Amino acid sequence: MAVVARYFRIWRRLAGNSIRTQLSTSLGSAGYLVGKILRLFFFLGYLLAIFKQLPSLKGYTVYEVVLFFMTFNIIDVSAQFLFRGLYGVKYLIEEGDFDKILTQPAHALFRISAMGVDLLDLLTLLPIAGVTAWTLRRLPHPVHAAEVAVFVALIANAMVIAYAFHVFVGALSVRTQELESAIWIYRDVMTLGRFPISIYQELMRGLFVTLVPVGVMVSFPAQALLGLLSWRGVAYAVALAFAFHLAAQAFWKSSLREYTSIST
Structure with missing residues (x-):
């Protein structure tokens, strides 16, 4: 429990710093928030x-399809809120801050993730939760x-997979200092989850429950x-999340071994 409390204090401090930075540009942040909410409702x-x-889509009624869409938004926005900091690995390397983070006693992945906490994503979750309740x-x-x-358990399970994807993207940045293309591939693939996977062809459905588990x-x-x-489906989802987490951690550690400090 002491370790959990320590990391919660670290997260709270880093998240607070990130939120204060966003509040310093309140007008731009407000416009961005309004845009995200309008996109949701459009x-x-x-x-x-x-x-x-x-009348239906592959046997699903309109509100059942809306439920899939809102589930997608819950997972996507929550992942952005919690893990956006991993998008900044390339910037940290270029500025020389990545070396400093690696020498600090907190876990590097946790620290980098917490640095990018976005208040706007948290606020966006409020209307998403409201529409989801309305749909139910x-x-x-x-x-x-x-x-x-x-x-709820499978939402948490999905967050483990989303975190693994973000770790893969961050590790790729450590190896290549290329980030933008990997981010957009991940974002584009995630949008395919807005609808039930049963609407896709069999090959796509197979990919969406294995290699690209949207x-x-x-x-x-x-x-x-x-x-x-x-x-059986629940057990499979948990096992897949565990496998993706282990693979992402292994790739991250491998990338760190290949990393050459900017100071050398």
């Missing part, structure tokens, strides 16, 4: 407009407490909430 309106012409009340069947518990991250939690996911 896409939601787009979905509702589609279903005026279609309009599903064709009642949602039970057990389904909600599995949903389906495990987004579709599995939503399916669990709808009572459509078996316990």
Whole structure:
């Protein structure tokens, strides 16, 4: 518990520094926040407009598809809030700050992640939570407490996979000092999870539950909430997250061994 408390204090201090920096440019931050919320509601309106012409999508009703979309937003925005700092690895290397972080007693990955905490992402989660609650009340069947518990657990599981992806991107920056293309590939692939993976062809569905587990991250939690996911699927999701986490940590350590200090 002492270690957890210590790292929470570190996170709180670094997150506070990041948030204070954002508040110093309050006008620009407010405009960015409004833009993110408008984009959310515009896409939601787009979905509702589609279903005026279609009775269902691969057997899912309009509000069930909206649930998939909101699950995607919960995971995507939460990952941005918690792990955005890993996008700054390239900048830290170029400025020489990465060497300093590696010599400090706190875990380097944790410290880098906490440096980029974004208040705007946290505020964006509020309307997302509201729309999700609104959607749940309009599903064709009642949602039970057990389904909600599995949903929350699989959201946490998805965050482990999202963290692994961010670690892969950060490790790639350590190796190559190239970041932008890897970030945009990750972002573009994640957007495919806005819809149920059943709408894609079989090959794509296979990729989305194995090598590029967008389906495990987004579709599995939503399916669990709808009572459509078996316990075998839950166990598979947990095992996959564990495997991705181990692979990401191994790649990060390997990249550090290949890293040449900017001071040398």
